[in-house]
Structures are given as C-alpha cells and as structure tokens.
Amino acid sequence: MTAMLARDIADRRDSLQIRVRGRVQGVGFRPTVWRFAREYRLDGEVLNDGEGVLIRVSGPRGEIERLVERLRGEPPSLAAIEAIELSPFVGRLDEGFRIVESAAGEARTEISPDAGICAACAAEVRDPFSRRYRYPFTNCTHCGPRLTILRGIPYDRASTTMAPYPLCADCAAEYSEPADRRFHAEPIACHACGPKARLVRFDGRAVSYEQHSMLDDVDAAMSLIQKGEIVAIKALGGYQLACDATRAEAVARLRQLKRRDRKPFALMARDMDVIRKYCAVSSEEEQALRSAAAPIVLLDAPGPQYLPESVAPGMSTLGFMLPSTPLHVLLFRRMGRPVVMTSGNLSDEPQVTDDAQAAARLGTIAPFALIHDRDIANRVDDSVVRLTAGKVRVLRRARGHAPASIRLPRGFETAPQILAFGPEMKATFCLVKDGRALLSQHQGDLEDAATFDDYRKNLALFRDLFDHQPQALACDMHPEYVSGKLARERAQAQQLPLVEVQHHHAHIAACLAENGRPLNAPPVLGIALDGLGFGARTDMRGGGIWGGEFLLCDYRRFERLGTFKPVAMPGGAQASREPWRNLYAHLMAEMGWAQFAMNFGELEIFRALAGKPRATLDAIIKGGVNSPPASSCGRLFDAVAAALGICFERQAYEGEAAMRLEAMVCRKTMVEEGDELAYPLAIPNLKGSGLPYVEPVAMWNAILGDLVLRTPVGVMAARFHKGLANVLVAMALKLARRAGETGPRFETVALSGGCFHNRVLLEETTRRLEEKEFEVLTHAEVPAGDGGVALGQAAIAAAHCMD
Amino acid sequence: LAHGGGGKAMKDLIDDVFVSAFATDTPRALEDQARFDLAALAAHGDRLAFTTDSFVVDPLFFPGGDIGKLAVFGTVNDLAVGGAKPLYLSCAVVIEEGLKIEELRRVAQSMAAAARRAGVTIVTGDTKVVQRGACDKLFITTTGVGVIPAGVELAIGGIRPGDGILVNGLLGDHGAAILAARGDLALETEIESDCAPLHGLIDAVLKAAPATRTIRDATRGGIATVLNEMAEASGVAIEIDEAATPLREEVRGFCEILGLDPLYLANEGKIVLAVPPAEIQAALAAMRAHPLGACAMLVGHAHAGEQGRVTIQTAFGGKRIVDMLVGEQLPRIC
Ligand SMILES: [Fe+3]
Ligand SMILES: [Mg+2]
Ligand SMILES: [Zn+2]
Ligand SMILES: [Zn+2]
Structure with missing residues (x-):
C-alpha cells in the first residue's frame, strides 16, 4: 500500500520552474537540458535569460527530480552551476520539449573563456573516417575559442572572427540539431566551410617541394621544427615561436633573434609521457595540464632527461603545456620531443596577433610560419600556474x-x-x-x-x-x-x-x-x-x-x-634592474664600507663592489638623488641574491634574481637543518614613527660569515627563505598581541604580493603561521x-x- | 649682506653692483622706467613679444654657467622660440640675507656679459634683500621684450602628421651639470651646462626653413615634456627614435649610474623644432652650419596616432610611452 502510494506520488504530474544560475550560457546548457528532458519524456521548454537558464517543465515529479539530478551530476563540461532553484509553475506547457530562442537580456556577467579541445573533438581530428580528420579548427559546444575570437556582442558567430565563414550544409545541420554536440556552437567549421591552415615563408617566397609534407601543411611545419628550424605559429591568442627544445643550437638561435637573453621559454609536449621524461608530475599538476584552461604548468625538473640549460637558465623548473587546440594536437602527432613554444614577439613587446605585423616583426626570427585565415580578435597570452x-x-x-x-x-x-x-x-x-x-x-x-x-x-x-x-x-x-x-x-x-x-x-x-x-x-x-x-x-x-x-x-x-627596513634604492628604477645596487645599499646601511672591508675584504663580492663607483653611490644615497628609500621585500631578495652571486650585475627580466635564488634552495637543508641556522631577522622599532620593522643586520652578518666559510649557495638560499618565513611569523605574533586587551588583534593572516609566487616562501610561511594557529589566506585563482x-x-x- | 632697513648705504651698494655692471651709454637707467622709441621697435617687425621667467638654481655657480647667465639666456630664448628678436630685459633680484657681495657681483657681471653676448640691453631692475630662509640665496626674475618680424608665424598647435621633429644638439647637459655640481657626486665629469642664447640659430633656421611650425626650448622637464606639450597642443602623436637621440657619452653614463632618463633632463641651450617634410633637410643644414647646432638631429616624426601621445622607438624594437611626469622620476617596477 505504502509502495503504491509512493509510486503514486512519484507519478503525479507536476509543473515546476527550474532556475539555474552560474556560468550556464554559451556552454551548451540548453541542449543538455533538452536531451535529458526528452529522455525522461518531460514536457516544457528551456531558455536563456538575464539571470541564467530558465527551465519550465511538466511531468511526473520523480522524473523532474531525476532531470535536476542529472544536471547537477553531468552538466556540460564548460558549465559552472552555482545554484538550482525550484518553484511551482502555473501556466500551460505544450506537449514535447523545446528550446526557446533567447529572451531579452542575456546574462551579462558570464562569458565562458577559451577552452582546450575536448576528447570527442580530439578523437575526430585523428579519425581518418571523420569528416573533420586533420581539420585544425574543429570544436564543439564543449571546447574551442571564445574571447580570442570575440569582437563584440551579442556572442554569436556574426560578432566573432568566424563571421566570414558561412556554415556549409553539414555544419548548419549540426548547428541546428539539439541532439548534436555542436548545437549552437558558434565557431564550428569544417574543411568545406571553415578557415584553413597553411605553411608560408615570411620572405614571401614559395614553400619548396622538399619543405612539403605528404600529409598537410600542419605536418610539414613540424618536420621543419624537427630539422632545427624556428617556425612561427598563428595560435589561439597570438603568434607563437616554436623550435625543437632538445636542440641547444636552435634554442640559442631563437634567444638571440628574439633578443630574449635569459627569461625561461615555455614548452609544449604531445603528451604526459614526453613531459615525464624531464619533470616530476603530481596528479594535481597533471590535472592542471589537462584542464580546459590548458595553462603552462611550472613543474619540477629533476630529470631523468635534461633539456639544454638555455631553455630555462638558472631554473629548477620547466613550464610545460599540452596541445590544447586541434592545430597543436595535429602539429604534435609525430613529435615525441618537447618543443619551445614561446610568445611571438621581440623582447618585451606584446605577442603579435596581426598577420601583417607578424611578417614584419617575426620575419627576422622565423623563416617559416604556419598561418591561417581566422583573425585573432583579442590577444590572450598563455596562463601560467604552479x-x-x-x-x-x-x-x-x-x-x-x-x-x-x-x-x-x-x-x-x-x-x-x-x-x-x-x-x-x-x-x-x-x-x-x-x-x-x-x-x-x-x-x-x-x-x-x-x-x-x-x-x-x-x-x-x-x-x-x-x-x-x-x-x-x-x-x-x-x-x-x-x-x-x-x-x-x-x-x-x-x-x-x-x-x-x-x-x-x-x-x-x-x-x-x-x-x-x-x-x-x-x-x-x-x-x-x-x-x-x-x-x-x-x-x-x-x-x-x-x-x-x-x-x-x-x-x-x-x-x-x-614594515621592512627602508633602504635606499640608489638610482631608482635602475636599482630594480641591477641587484648589486641593493646589496651595496643594504651593506652600507648595516655596517658601512670600512667595517665591510675589514671583516669581509677577502670575499668575491667585496672585490666586485669595490670596482663600482662607490663614491657616487654614497653621494646620491646621502643626497637623496634618485635614491628613494624603499621598504621593499623584493629588493631584499635582490640584495641577497647578489650576495650569493646570483644576477649580481643585472636581471635580464623582472624577478629573475628572486626566482633563481628560490631555484637554488637546497631541499635537504630545508627539511633537515634546524631553525637555529636560519638567518636571523630582528624586529626593532623605527626611529621617529616607532613602527616595528624587519631589521636584517644580523642576517647580513650571518650571510657574509657563510660566504667566508664557503657555505654552499643552496644551503644559504634555504637559510634565507627560512629566516624570512620566521620573521614574518614573529611579526604576526608580535602584532597580534594587544597590551591590556584579551584576545588577539586578528586571527587571520592574508598573504599577497609578487614575492608569494615564490613557492618556498609561501609554503614555509603558511605552514609556520598555521602552526601558530593563524587562519592563513592565500591566492589560487588570482595571482598574488x-x-x-x-x-x-x-x-x-x-x-x-x-x- | 644684511636684510631690510640696512640703510641707504646698503641699498646703494647693491644697486651699484648692478648699475655699474649694466651701465649703458644712455641715461635711461636713472629713470623709474625704461622708455622705448616705438618707431625704432617697429623697424624690427610687426609684433611685440613679451615674456617673464623666474630663476632659482642650486648651486648658483655651476660648470658652464651661473644663475645670472641662466636668467638672461632663459628669457632671451623664451623670446627667440617665438621667432622674436630679443631687445630689452628687466631684472628683479631677491637676495637672501647673508649672501656674499662678491658672489652677487659675479652674478651681476655674468648677466652683463650674457646680455652683451645676446645683444640685448638690461634696461631696468630692482633688488630686495629678505631675511634668512625667506628665499634660497638668490632668486632672479627677468622680463624680456622683443619684436617678431613680419611673416614669422610659429604656433605650437600647428604640427601636422609627417612633420619632422628636430633638436639642435646633445641633450641633458644642463640637468646633468647641475646635478653633478649640486650633490658633490664624486663623478669625474666634464659635463657643462649648455646654457646659450639661441636667437641667432633660430634666425638661421627660420631663414632656411620658413615654414617651420613651432620651436620650443627644452628646459625643465627636458625634451620629453616639450614633446608632450607639442603633441597635446597639435592633436598629433609624436614618435622619436632612441638611436637618433643625440646624447653625450658622458651624459649617457651619468644617467646610467643615477638611473635617470635623459629625456627628462633640463637643457638651457636646446630647442625642439617641428618642421614640415619639405624643409627638414634645409633646417638641419642651417642648424649644423651654426656653432650651437653642430650636433643637430632629426629625432622623430609627428604622426596621426593617438592624440597627445609621445613614444620612443627603443633600441630593442619596442615602443615605450614617454609620458609627461606628474612629479619626479619615480621607480614604477613592482
Ligand atoms: Fe605589487
Ligand atoms: Mg621658460
Ligand atoms: Zn569539442
Ligand atoms: Zn562546414
């Protein structure tokens, strides 16, 4: 009897309105609803509106609930549901289930980002029997370009750089078939109707017979890379420059021509197996590599195989990404080695997106280019995660x-x-x-x-x-x-x-x-x-x-x-480029030249600093000529790096000294050495304001002492990072105490600023703060x-x- | 020198420093005002040019010049860049109590020498002594009168896309010399201020390139500031080429050590000119034939880009924005 009643309730017809909020537009949400609704034989409709997706549905209560469960459990891959709200619906619904054209006011806070190729599309381009076999612009509702092709609103094909390519009959059928994975996917195309890729020479001459491939131009481009050529590639968000990462000569040539002397190059590899030859990859990192965002993931590179040092000079990590567009998937079909895949530009310029610009700017770097005729509407660089x-x-x-x-x-x-x-x-x-x-x-x-x-x-x-x-x-x-x-x-x-x-x-x-x-x-x-x-x-x-x-x-x-101790930056911005200036300013602030010379005159850095125009530096620091005092942690990193012989003269790019210092950190020392050897940083109060500050004088004496003892750089780098983490925690504890008050001034510590891109510093600081029972907030989705x-x-x- | 009432003797002493230095054959200096014969002025052209500027500089004496020379040439140049022939100057002096009379005498004599070199007459003036701290050693205000010849039409708003941007020589000498002199920077530098009267040079350029759009002296804020003013006023973009920017090796080295951008360093003998394409070569040749324009260069062009924007094509191929600074040069790198 009870069972019959339960079934009765489940069978009872109900009319409900289902509101879905989140990133649910332009990601194939409506066809997914349509498919499920038809499966459960529900009547009703689905539409986009200003708040997200609205479903009006009529049918047995149990089936409607099942529909909601399915949406929660198997949403389209690019969707991000924030809420599903149910309310009764009064009104008539026609028989059958249909997708209603968009109501006025599409949601205007959610546009899905560009997404890496999905498994289904990747399989298609590899399948010789598919009509999209080796088609480099294959995509569907669950993958493909967005922001990079978007010229304006509303988000439909006409306002993207796919506008010049009217759909052929086959593509049009897919576009209008709710059951198809390409239903309403704006940028779809095929060999018959879409843009094409081709290999060209930047000097305008024709590609010769031996530069061709039996397969196609995409394949030919990789053959050139394999032979040691630099090839420009018109990718999703901008041009890239590619060369075989295992060929030191090619990498060096790329550096020289691109005028990028030391900044690490990004790499692309066909699959995880190739990456694993060079890097240790955890499951989280693999997940990041395979994610729809397809970012560059900085990975520890302990071997077993090594790439030429010039790929990422002074780094202990390599930045790898996986092919995320069909073009790259096809390009890498026959390539078992990593490829340098760096942004197509000269030195510090932005990545080139325009074809004419590409020939003018990149022609001197890459003789060949794999181009295509879909415009890049917006420059979007590769994302980097760690x-x-x-x-x-x-x-x-x-x-x-x-x-x-x-x-x-x-x-x-x-x-x-x-x-x-x-x-x-x-x-x-x-x-x-x-x-x-x-x-x-x-x-x-x-x-x-x-x-x-x-x-x-x-x-x-x-x-x-x-x-x-x-x-x-x-x-x-x-x-x-x-x-x-x-x-x-x-x-x-x-x-x-x-x-x-x-x-x-x-x-x-x-x-x-x-x-x-x-x-x-x-x-x-x-x-x-x-x-x-x-x-x-x-x-x-x-x-x-x-x-x-x-x-x-x-x-x-x-x-x-x-704060940190304010120390002069002699030469202003120049001090941000030349770490030795910060080292000099720090040493002069802490001990003066006479004492430095007396105690540490035998050190290499003493000789190097003695060769600098010290009198001038002293004068501009004293006279305040373009030498503003800065309570900067970044400059402290630079000074310490310079002391350890890292980027003493010059940083080739912003943050190089600090990144190389971090890369030097000896893991064994981090784990095994006691905190008593961590460099000591004190917290006195500033004269005048009474503001507590991080005072590095004792640290400098310890560092210089370690240099005299020829302590390995890795050990010193570790002691510095630990010392810094310690003083941050000590400062937090000191500041939390309030005289005469019960309870701390704060219970939560938030860590931000570019120095917290440093993994060792972030991990050490977080751990130590948590040990002292602070709640610690750090960045993940948003850069520090x-x-x-x-x-x-x-x-x-x-x-x-x-x- | 003592300030205030100091009595007539003191006043006479100071006046004497200037009157004797500026002594001219005419009795004009004895009147309360300078008097000009209008017909004689009109013989030079059809418009009167009139300008004033105050000069404060630390130190008062520096390699290549002093505050007096600066005060004369600065105002002469302000007239000259409008195309005017500079004729008469006035000179008002504010003296901080305690300044040595010898120093004052040196300044006065330097002004007189500068006026002679520039071919202008200092026709009237005033002196005041203020108490210690009320000014810094010595402030000089000069006012100048000149006449613009008929047909000379220089206007900062007249720059058109395609115009060439020219300078008459090496940049930043004055700014570097002052900084070096001020801070005792322990630099073995020979850099001297470029302080010079430019009307002769400008006259030569305007004869060779009469369609010249505008001329500006690149004093405080350097050529960067002048270029921004030009781009702004004319509604054009200006791009200069780092490789074509004339810089003394010593100034380059000086800027490198001090971390300064030479484009923002002051000049006292440098002009920036905008010249239509057809006359660029003539203007360059005319400048190079003049002693104050030997290192003249075509540094860039105006173009129809973002209005008011100035960029520099760097040696690395990038284009950097050269903005008008709100304050001093401040590091921005995070
Ligand atoms: Fe910052
Ligand atoms: Mg002026
Ligand atoms: Zn797909
Ligand atoms: Zn098609």
Missing part, C-alpha cells in the same frame, strides 16, 4: 581563465558597478557588476605603447560585453602609472568618483575577495611583499615607496602596523602578484561606495 602548498596557483591569468567571473563575498551583493584600472606592470583591469568581479586577462607592461593600446581596446570590449556602466572608478595611488593617469582623466571627463587605492592594500583586498572574506568580517593582518608600490601619502607613519608591509586591514581601510591588484582595487572601491 602547484604550491597543495593548491594550483595562477601566476598569470589569461587564456582559459578570462573572462570568467569571480563571485564577490557576502556583503558585496549590492555593490555598484565599478571599473578598476589596475597597476602598471603585469596589468589587468577589473569590472564589478551584479556582485561579481570580472578580471581581465593579463595585459602586460602598460608603458609599452602597443600593450597600452591593447589595454584600452580591452577596456572598451569588456564594457560592451558586459554592458558595463561604472558608477565609480578605482586606480593605484602611484602618480605616474599610465593606468592611473587614464583613470583620473576618465573620472574627470565622466564626472565619476575615483578611489585611489594604496598598492599593498589592494594586494591584500584581492586576497580577501578571492577567499570569500565577507565585507563586514573583522580585519586581518595582511602581509604584502613585493618589489614596490607607492606608499600612502596621507599616512603619517610612512609615505615614500613600500614593498614589505604588514597592514591591519579590511576592505574599507588599513593601518600600517609594521600585480596581476591581482585590480581585483583588490575593485573590492575596496565597492566597499567605499556602499558606505
């Missing part, structure tokens, strides 16, 4: 991540629309709308004119894509950042309030936002360590240039509780470096606007 402390951390957020949105924490639901212009280097910008943050892809260094043009183009594109009408703007306090100048100009022209955000406050706010820290949560201790940022002018306890800061903060305000600053600016501006 596994640290058990989590995959995004170091550069670009292809596969942008323009996915980040939900802002509780309290930000009613935030007004905000546009944050970001920092200057490694710039991104950030939009706030509907309680979500849209962080742009990595733009690069805005002082470069072409990058700045791109940045402004992207500002306009995002404004249109997301129908964004900011009610307030945000930027960095630095008076000379070009992003800030643009923001000030726009604020004035459009009569909008402008929130100028302190750089390190923004770093910490980004970390809070990413970790879902609610708007009204109690303040945390933010430890922001980076190269440098403009100090708050209004703060009586500082001003000047900051870069190693302990801030008690929430989204609204911050109080600078502690300046790539995350825009998100922090946006959150802070939103908080201001809501008060």
Whole structure:
C-alpha cells in the first residue's frame, strides 16, 4: 500500500520552474537540458535569460527530480552551476520539449573563456573516417575559442572572427540539431566551410617541394621544427615561436633573434609521457595540464632527461603545456620531443596577433610560419600556474581563465558597478557588476605603447560585453602609472568618483575577495611583499615607496602596523634592474664600507663592489638623488641574491634574481637543518614613527660569515627563505598581541604580493603561521602578484561606495 | 649682506653692483622706467613679444654657467622660440640675507656679459634683500621684450602628421651639470651646462626653413615634456627614435649610474623644432652650419596616432610611452 502510494506520488504530474544560475550560457546548457528532458519524456521548454537558464517543465515529479539530478551530476563540461532553484509553475506547457530562442537580456556577467579541445573533438581530428580528420579548427559546444575570437556582442558567430565563414550544409545541420554536440556552437567549421591552415615563408617566397609534407601543411611545419628550424605559429591568442627544445643550437638561435637573453621559454609536449621524461608530475599538476584552461604548468625538473640549460637558465623548473587546440594536437602527432613554444614577439613587446605585423616583426626570427585565415580578435597570452602548498596557483591569468567571473563575498551583493584600472606592470583591469568581479586577462607592461593600446581596446570590449556602466572608478595611488593617469582623466571627463587605492592594500583586498572574506568580517593582518608600490601619502607613519608591509586591514581601510627596513634604492628604477645596487645599499646601511672591508675584504663580492663607483653611490644615497628609500621585500631578495652571486650585475627580466635564488634552495637543508641556522631577522622599532620593522643586520652578518666559510649557495638560499618565513611569523605574533586587551588583534593572516609566487616562501610561511594557529589566506585563482591588484582595487572601491 | 632697513648705504651698494655692471651709454637707467622709441621697435617687425621667467638654481655657480647667465639666456630664448628678436630685459633680484657681495657681483657681471653676448640691453631692475630662509640665496626674475618680424608665424598647435621633429644638439647637459655640481657626486665629469642664447640659430633656421611650425626650448622637464606639450597642443602623436637621440657619452653614463632618463633632463641651450617634410633637410643644414647646432638631429616624426601621445622607438624594437611626469622620476617596477 505504502509502495503504491509512493509510486503514486512519484507519478503525479507536476509543473515546476527550474532556475539555474552560474556560468550556464554559451556552454551548451540548453541542449543538455533538452536531451535529458526528452529522455525522461518531460514536457516544457528551456531558455536563456538575464539571470541564467530558465527551465519550465511538466511531468511526473520523480522524473523532474531525476532531470535536476542529472544536471547537477553531468552538466556540460564548460558549465559552472552555482545554484538550482525550484518553484511551482502555473501556466500551460505544450506537449514535447523545446528550446526557446533567447529572451531579452542575456546574462551579462558570464562569458565562458577559451577552452582546450575536448576528447570527442580530439578523437575526430585523428579519425581518418571523420569528416573533420586533420581539420585544425574543429570544436564543439564543449571546447574551442571564445574571447580570442570575440569582437563584440551579442556572442554569436556574426560578432566573432568566424563571421566570414558561412556554415556549409553539414555544419548548419549540426548547428541546428539539439541532439548534436555542436548545437549552437558558434565557431564550428569544417574543411568545406571553415578557415584553413597553411605553411608560408615570411620572405614571401614559395614553400619548396622538399619543405612539403605528404600529409598537410600542419605536418610539414613540424618536420621543419624537427630539422632545427624556428617556425612561427598563428595560435589561439597570438603568434607563437616554436623550435625543437632538445636542440641547444636552435634554442640559442631563437634567444638571440628574439633578443630574449635569459627569461625561461615555455614548452609544449604531445603528451604526459614526453613531459615525464624531464619533470616530476603530481596528479594535481597533471590535472592542471589537462584542464580546459590548458595553462603552462611550472613543474619540477629533476630529470631523468635534461633539456639544454638555455631553455630555462638558472631554473629548477620547466613550464610545460599540452596541445590544447586541434592545430597543436595535429602539429604534435609525430613529435615525441618537447618543443619551445614561446610568445611571438621581440623582447618585451606584446605577442603579435596581426598577420601583417607578424611578417614584419617575426620575419627576422622565423623563416617559416604556419598561418591561417581566422583573425585573432583579442590577444590572450598563455596562463601560467604552479602547484604550491597543495593548491594550483595562477601566476598569470589569461587564456582559459578570462573572462570568467569571480563571485564577490557576502556583503558585496549590492555593490555598484565599478571599473578598476589596475597597476602598471603585469596589468589587468577589473569590472564589478551584479556582485561579481570580472578580471581581465593579463595585459602586460602598460608603458609599452602597443600593450597600452591593447589595454584600452580591452577596456572598451569588456564594457560592451558586459554592458558595463561604472558608477565609480578605482586606480593605484602611484602618480605616474599610465593606468592611473587614464583613470583620473576618465573620472574627470565622466564626472565619476575615483578611489585611489594604496598598492599593498589592494594586494591584500584581492586576497580577501578571492577567499570569500565577507565585507563586514573583522580585519586581518595582511602581509604584502613585493618589489614596490607607492606608499600612502596621507599616512603619517610612512609615505615614500613600500614593498614589505604588514597592514591591519579590511576592505574599507588599513593601518600600517609594521614594515621592512627602508633602504635606499640608489638610482631608482635602475636599482630594480641591477641587484648589486641593493646589496651595496643594504651593506652600507648595516655596517658601512670600512667595517665591510675589514671583516669581509677577502670575499668575491667585496672585490666586485669595490670596482663600482662607490663614491657616487654614497653621494646620491646621502643626497637623496634618485635614491628613494624603499621598504621593499623584493629588493631584499635582490640584495641577497647578489650576495650569493646570483644576477649580481643585472636581471635580464623582472624577478629573475628572486626566482633563481628560490631555484637554488637546497631541499635537504630545508627539511633537515634546524631553525637555529636560519638567518636571523630582528624586529626593532623605527626611529621617529616607532613602527616595528624587519631589521636584517644580523642576517647580513650571518650571510657574509657563510660566504667566508664557503657555505654552499643552496644551503644559504634555504637559510634565507627560512629566516624570512620566521620573521614574518614573529611579526604576526608580535602584532597580534594587544597590551591590556584579551584576545588577539586578528586571527587571520592574508598573504599577497609578487614575492608569494615564490613557492618556498609561501609554503614555509603558511605552514609556520598555521602552526601558530593563524587562519592563513592565500591566492589560487588570482595571482598574488600585480596581476591581482585590480581585483583588490575593485573590492575596496565597492566597499567605499556602499558606505 | 644684511636684510631690510640696512640703510641707504646698503641699498646703494647693491644697486651699484648692478648699475655699474649694466651701465649703458644712455641715461635711461636713472629713470623709474625704461622708455622705448616705438618707431625704432617697429623697424624690427610687426609684433611685440613679451615674456617673464623666474630663476632659482642650486648651486648658483655651476660648470658652464651661473644663475645670472641662466636668467638672461632663459628669457632671451623664451623670446627667440617665438621667432622674436630679443631687445630689452628687466631684472628683479631677491637676495637672501647673508649672501656674499662678491658672489652677487659675479652674478651681476655674468648677466652683463650674457646680455652683451645676446645683444640685448638690461634696461631696468630692482633688488630686495629678505631675511634668512625667506628665499634660497638668490632668486632672479627677468622680463624680456622683443619684436617678431613680419611673416614669422610659429604656433605650437600647428604640427601636422609627417612633420619632422628636430633638436639642435646633445641633450641633458644642463640637468646633468647641475646635478653633478649640486650633490658633490664624486663623478669625474666634464659635463657643462649648455646654457646659450639661441636667437641667432633660430634666425638661421627660420631663414632656411620658413615654414617651420613651432620651436620650443627644452628646459625643465627636458625634451620629453616639450614633446608632450607639442603633441597635446597639435592633436598629433609624436614618435622619436632612441638611436637618433643625440646624447653625450658622458651624459649617457651619468644617467646610467643615477638611473635617470635623459629625456627628462633640463637643457638651457636646446630647442625642439617641428618642421614640415619639405624643409627638414634645409633646417638641419642651417642648424649644423651654426656653432650651437653642430650636433643637430632629426629625432622623430609627428604622426596621426593617438592624440597627445609621445613614444620612443627603443633600441630593442619596442615602443615605450614617454609620458609627461606628474612629479619626479619615480621607480614604477613592482
Ligand atoms: Fe605589487
Ligand atoms: Mg621658460
Ligand atoms: Zn569539442
Ligand atoms: Zn562546414
């Protein structure tokens, strides 16, 4: 009887409205609903609207519940469901189930990022009996290009760079068949109707017979790479330059021609087996490599085989990615060795996206190019991630991540629309709308004119894509950042309030936002360590240039509780390029030349520094001529690296000294050596302001002593990282105590700033803080470096606007 | 020198320093104002040019010049870049109490020598002594009157895409010399200020290249600032080529050590010119034939790009934005 009743209830016809929120548009969600609904013989309809996907369905209660379960369990691969809400539906539904054309106002906070080729498409291009055999632009609803081909709104074929390719009858049939995996997939194409790839010579001459392949031009391109040639490849978000990574001569030639002397090259390999010959790959790392975002994953490279040193000079890691477009999958079919796959540009310029530009800029580097006739609408660089402390951390957020949105924490639901212009280097910008943050892809260094043009183009594109009408703007306090100048100009022209955000406050706010820290949560201790940022002018306890800061903060305000020792940067920006300057400034601040000479005159670094124009340096430091004092952790890293003989003269790229110092760290020392040998850093109070600061004098004596003893560099690098982690924890403990109060001043510590891209530092600091029972917030989805600053600016501006 | 009431004797002493230095054959200096014969002025051209500038520099004396020379040539050049023939100057001096009378005398004599070299007459002036700390040693304000010949039409807003951007020589000497002199930077440098009167050179250029659009002296903020003002005013983009930017090896080395961008260093004898394509070569040749333009270069071009933007094509092939600085050169690298 009971069983019959239960069945009766399950059989009873019901009409429900199902609301699905999240990233559910443009990812094949409606056809998936359609397929399931037909399977369960439900009547009704599905449509996209301003809030996501709306399903109206009528049928047996049990079947409807099964439909919901299926959607939760087997959503389309690019979908990200945030909520499914059920409510009764009153109204008539026709028999059968249909997909309704979009209602007015598509959701305008969710556009899926470019996604790596799916398994089904990858199988098709390899299948000689498929009509897409070896077709390099194969894709479906579950994979393929998005932001890189998007010219405007709405997101349909006409507003992408696929517009010039009308669908052939076969493709059109797939496009309009709900049961097909290509139903409403905007960029689909085939040999018959889509763009084609071809091998050309940049000098305009014809590709000769022996440069051809029996198979096709894509295959021929790899043959050239295998023979040692450099080939330019028109990839998804920009041109790439490729050469055989196992040929030292080819790699050296690429470096020389590209004028990129030491910065590590990214690599691509056909499959995991090839990568494993060179790198240790954990399951999390493999998952990251295989993910739809298909980023460059920095992997430990302990062998068993080695690539030429010139691939990644001084690094203990290699940055690998897997082929993520059909073009790359096909290119790598016959290649069992890793290939250098670096951005197609000269030196520090942005990656080339335009065909004419490519011939002009890359023609001197690569004699051959594998090109095609689908335009790249937006430059989107490769993303870079690294596994640290058990989590995959995004170091550069670009292809596969942008323009996915980040939900802002509780309290930000009613935030007004905000546009944050970001920092200057490694710039991104950030939009706030509907309680979500849209962080742009990595733009690069805005002082470069072409990058700045791109940045402004992207500002306009995002404004249109997301129908964004900011009610307030945000930027960095630095008076000379070009992003800030643009923001000030726009604020004035459009009569909008402008929130100028302190750089390190923004770093910490980004970390809070990413970790879902609610708007009204109690303040945390933010430890922001980076190269440098403009100090708050209004703060009586500082001003000047900051870069190693302990801030008690929430989204609204911050109080600078502690800092690193302010040390002069003799020669300003030049000190950021030449580590020896920081070493000199540090040693002079701590002991002076006479004492250094007396005690450490036999050291190599003594001789090297003695050969520098010391009197001039002394004079500019003393006279304050372009030698601003900076409380910078990044410059401390540079100074220590220089002391250890790493990048003493010059860094070839930003962060090189610190990265190489980290790469030197001896693991055995990290694990086995006691903390008593970690370099000692004290915490006295600054004269005048009384601000507690990290004082490295004892560390310098220990380092110089270790140099006298010829201690291995790896051991010293380990002792430095440990010492630094220790002093951060000591500072946190000191600052947490409040005289005469019960309970600590804060229980949570947020770590941000570019120095926390350093794996050893992040792992050591996190572990030690957690041992002291602090809750530790770190970055994962958003870069700890300046790539995350825009998100922090946006959150802070939103908080201001809501008060 | 003592400040304030110091009495008539003191006042006379100071006035004497200047009056004797500037002594001219005419009795004009004894009147409360300079008086000009309009017909004589009109013989030079059809418009009067009138400018004023205050000069403060630390130290007062530096390799290649001093505050007095600067005050004369600075105002002469401000007239000259408008195409005017500089004729008369006034000179107002604010002196901090404690300045040595010998130093003041040196400055006055230097001004007189500069005026003679530039062919201008200092026709009126004033002196004040203020208490210690109320000014820094010595401030000089010079005002200049000149006449613009008929037909000379220079306008900063007149630059068109395709115009050549020229400079008359090596950049940054003055800024580097001042910095070197100021800080006792322990640099064995021979760099001297380029402080010089430029109307002769400008006259020569305008004869050879009469369609020249505009001329600016690249003083404070250097050529970077002037280029930004030009691009802004004319609604064009300007691109210069790093390889074509004339720099003394010593200044390059100086900037390298100090981490400064030479494009922002002050000059006191350098002009930036915008010249239409057809006259670029003539302008260059005319400058190179003049002693103050021997190292003249075509450094770049105006083009129809982003309005108001100045870029530099670097040796590595990139294009860097050369912005107007809000403050001092501040490091930006994070
Ligand atoms: Fe930063
Ligand atoms: Mg002036
Ligand atoms: Zn697919
Ligand atoms: Zn087709």
